[in-house]
Amino acid sequence: MxxxxxxxxxxxxxxxxxxxxxxxxxxxxxxxxxxxxxxxxxxxxxxxxxxxxxxxxxxxxxxxxxxxxxxxxxxxxxxxxxxxxxxxMIDADRAEAARVRALKLIKDAETEEDLDRAQAKLNASLVRLQAAGRPIGH
Missing domain, CATH: 2.60.15.10 (F0F1 ATP synthase delta/epsilon subunit, N-terminal)
Structure with missing residues (x-):
């Protein structure tokens, strides 16, 4: 081995x-x-x-x-x-902007499908921010 x-x-x-x-x-x-x-x-x-x-x-x-x-x-x-x-490969500023956009999409979601899509975008931005070592919301 x-x-x-x-x-x-x-x-x-x-x-x-x-x-x-x-x-x-x-x-x-x-x-x-x-x-x-x-x-x-x-x-x-x-x-x-x-x-x-x-x-x-x-x-x-x-x-x-x-x-x-x-x-x-x-x-x-x-x-x-x-x-x-x-x-x-990760642009932390872009990931943060995506996080902010996703939070707005979640707030404005009118259907369950809209909410699911927005939540997936939020999750992806959070994974990227975690990988980049960026504190959330900075």
């Missing part, structure tokens, strides 16, 4: 991230976060919106994921996300 696992994060548009990491966690669609170490039992699961945490060279890092699937194997994890960004 090796002491690292290859983590690849892909979207339909590009490869977002690829590196050997010592551990990782990703958000599942239904059951919170799932932790993976080298030698993990194979599985495929739906992922939710949130942060993928990973340790590379003894340093903790993260990136965003929004929906998709994860395929886990003993030496390789592939995350196929609808959308994903590294911390460097």
């Amino acid at each position: 090796t002491d690292s696992i290859l983590l690849e994060v892909l979207t339909p548009e590009r490869r977002v991230f690829s590196a050997h990491v010592s551990e990782l966690q990703f958000p599942t669609a239904e059951a919170g976060y799932y932790g993976v170490l080298p030698g993990h039992t194979p599985l495929v699961t739906a992922i939710g919106d949130g942060l993928v945490y990973y340790t590379e060279n003894d340093q903790k890092h993260w990136l965003t994921v929004f929906g998709g699937f994860a395929e886990v194997g003993p030496e390789h994890v592939t995350v196929l996300a609808r959308v994903s960004e590294t911390v460097e």
Whole structure:
């Protein structure tokens, strides 16, 4: 058994991230976060919106994921996300502006569908702000 696992994060548009990491966690669609170490039992699961945490060279890092699937194997994890960004790709000012717009959409929502769409936009902006290390509302 090796002491690292290859983590690849892909979207339909590009490869977002690829590196050997010592551990990782990703958000599942239904059951919170799932932790993976080298030698993990194979599985495929739906992922939710949130942060993928990973340790590379003894340093903790993260990136965003929004929906998709994860395929886990003993030496390789592939995350196929609808959308994903590294911390460097996130514009915190833009994410804050999206948060403010989403709050207004929630306040002004007239239907359950409008409310659901606005809440999804709010959640996405909050994930991005968390990844960027920006306090909410600043």
